[in-house]
Amino acid sequence: xxxxxxxxxxxxxxxxxxxxxxxxxxxxxxxxxxxxxxxxxxxxxxxxxxxxxxxxxxxxxxxxxxxxxxxxxxxxxxxxxxxxxxxxxxxxxxxxxxxxxxxxxxxxxxxxxxxxxxxxxxxxxxxxxxxxxxxxxxxxxxxxxxxxxxxxxxxxxxxxxxxxxxxxxxxxxxxxxxxxxxxxxxxxxxxxxxxxxxxxxxxxxxxxxxxxxxxxxxxxxxxxxxxxxxxxxxxxxxxxxxxxxxxxxxxxxxxxxxxxxxxxxxxxxxxxxxxxxxxxxxxxxxxxxxxxxxxxxxxxxxxxxxxxxxxxxxxxxxxxxxxxxxxxxxxxxxxxxxxxxxxxxxxxxxxxxxxxxxxxxxxxxxxxxxxxxxxxxxxxxxxxxxxxxxxxxxxxxxxxxxxxxxxxxxxxxxxxxxxxxx
Numbered sequence: 566x567x568x569x570x571x572x573x574x575x576x577x578x579x580x581x582x583x584x585x586x587x588x589x590x591x592x593x594x595x596x597x598x599x600x601x602x603x604x605x606x607x608x609x610x611x612x613x614x615x616x617x618x619x620x621x622x623x624x625x626x627x628x629x630x631x632x633x634x635x636x637x638x639x640x641x642x643x644x645x646x647x648x649x650x651x652x653x654x655x656x657x658x659x660x661x662x663x664x665x666x667x668x669x670x671x672x673x674x675x676x677x678x679x680x681x682x683x684x685x686x687x688x689x690x691x692x693x694x695x696x697x698x699x700x701x702x703x704x705x706x707x708x709x710x711x712x713x714x715x716x717x718x719x720x721x722x723x724x725x726x727x728x729x730x731x732x733x734x735x736x737x738x739x740x741x742x743x744x745x746x747x748x749x750x751x752x753x754x755x756x757x758x759x760x761x762x763x764x765x766x767x768x769x770x771x772x773x774x775x776x777x778x779x780x781x782x783x784x785x786x787x788x789x790x791x792x793x794x795x796x797x798x799x800x801x802x803x804x805x806x807x808x809x810x811x812x813x814x815x816x817x818x819x820x821x822x823x824x825x826x827x828x829x830x831x832x833x834x835x836x837x838x839x840x841x842x843x844x845x846x847x848x849x850x851x852x853x854x855x856x857x858x859x860x861x862x863x864x865x866x867x868x869x870x871x872x873x874x875x876x877x878x879x880x881x882x883x884x885x886x887x888x889x890x891x892x893x894x895x896x897x898x899x900x901x902x903x904x905x906x907x908x909x910x911x912x913x914x915x916x917x918x919x920x921x922x923x924x925x926x927x928x929x930x931x932x933x934x935x936x937x938x939x940x941x942x943x944x945x946x947x948x949x950x951x952x953x954x955x956x957x958x959x960x961x962x963x964x965x966x967x968x969x970x971x972x973x974x975x976x977x978x979x980x981x982x983x984x985x986x987x
Contacts, residue, residue, distance in 0.1 A: 619663065619665075619666075622695075623659065623663065626658070626659045626662050626689040627688065628688065629687055629688025630655045630656070630685045630686065630688045631685075632688075633651075633685040633687045633688070634652045634685045636726075640724065642725050651682075651684055652685050654682060655686040655687075655689070658679050658683065658685070658686035658689035661675075661689065661693075662689055662692055665692065665693060665696040666696070669696045669699075669700045670701060670705055670709070672693045673705075673709045674709060675693075676690040676694070677709065677712055677713055680713070680716070680720065681723070690713070691741065691745045694709065694713060694742065694745050694749070695745050695746075697709055697710075698747075698749025698750045698752075698753060699752050699753045710742065713742050714739055714742050717735055717738035717739050717742065718735050720738065721734040721735055786958075801907050801910050803832060858892065858896055859895075859900075860887075860896055861884065861887045861890045861894070861898050861899060861922070861930075862887040862895065864880070864887070864922070865880065867899065867902060867903055867906070868920065871910070871918075874910070876909070876918060877915075877916070878920065879917065879919045880920050881919065881921040882920075883922060883923045884922055884923070890930065893963070894930060894983055894984075894985055897959055897960065897963045897983055898922070898983060901934075901956055901959070901960065901979075902920055902922075902932060902934060904952045904953075904956050905918075905920070905934030906918060906920070907952065908934075908977070909977070912939070913936045913938065913939040913943065913977065914939060914943065916937050916938065916939050917937065918934065918935070919933075919935045919936070920932075921935075924983075924985055926985050926986065926987040927986070927987030929983060929984050929985050930983045930984075930985045931980065931981070931982050931983075932980070932981050932983075933979070933980045933981075934978075935977070935979070937974065938972075938974050938976050939975070953969060953979075956981070964983070964984045965981060965983035966981070966982055967979075967980070967981040968980050
């Protein structure tokens with residue numbers, strides 16, 4: 566393609582790989598810039614393929630010009646002096662072929678009157694018209710090609726062909742001109758198809774990279790949410806019992822032993838849960854631990870752990886058969902209840918917490934965690950609100966909704982509704 570062709574915006578290095586990208590010398594220079602990022606932004610230079618095409622076009626123009634020169638010499642309608650002038654003009658036209666990449670439009674326009682005046686320049690005119698059809702839009706080809714077709718009758722009127730009639734000569738000249746234009750437009754369309762396929766491949770790679778990045782981001786968010794839900798409950802228990810041991814060193818030996826046992830058991834459970842979550846990062850090794858995922862049926866165990874930690878918890882589970890709750894639904898409800906108890910333990914220590922679970926297939930599952938105002942002052946807790954944001958996202962992903970509000974009396978109410986298919 567011509568060095569004056571408008572440059573396409575270069576793609577990042579490595580955006581596309583393949584046989585064409587590894588062998589840019591086999592492509593036209595303008596297309597090679599697209600497949601070889603190192604050429605982007607630099608002045609277009611001929612590739613090996615361009616040099617081969619230029620020499621081929623030059624020798625084709627010379628060969629056709631030699632045939633035209635012989636025809637002019639043998640034409641009785643042309644004088645000897647004009648035949649010699651015809652050959653000189655044809656030689657200059659063939660030499661001008663080397664300018665076709667720099668000025669394709671100007672060369673094609675100049676070749677129109679030259680082809681009328683010289684039969685020897687016919688090959689050079691055909692090459693110039695072909696170059697114009699390859700490197701420029703159709704509007705240029707239509708104007709110059711139309712004029713070239715229109716002057717064919719004038720050419721054979723000025724110098725009639727001794728071997729063909731006037732009508733056949735015109736038909737032959739028009740056919741040659743149209744064939745050259747059609748061939749050039751075919752080459753141009755093929756190059757545009759190659760570039761469009763390349764662009765589609767680049768877009769497909771970019772979209773695949775974006776999807777992979779989005780999937781990684783979602784996976785990180787899921788893991789972060791899971792780690793928060795799992796570990797916040799365990800670590801809160803550890804904090805409560807460690808604080809009790811710190812501020813009551815004179816407690817009875819039995820209470821100290823019980824608190825130490827809860828701390829040991831909670832630490833062990835936290836480590837197991839952390840190992841399970843980290844297993845997700847290692848390609849699904851979490852299933853190899855043998856630890857079952859919590860469901861709604863495990864809600865009683867969660868309440869018991871909270872009571873052992875000293876919380877006052879009332880469970881009102883109105884679901885007749887918790888085991889019939891789908892696993893994903895039960896797990897989401899379990900995590901919401903777990904986060905609700907954790908928040909109550911941090912923000913309302915000593916207050917009685919009521920956990921209510923209702924629902925049936927086709928109606929949905931409703932889970933409520935409610936606590937009154939704390940009986941005493943509560944120190945500020947850093948990072949508050951992050952758990953509620955994670956729970957809202959979890960409920961939304963499950964197709965449900967989550968709401969929470971603080972009461973006028975200082976209490977707090979957390980309620981979630983999750984869809985339960987019939």
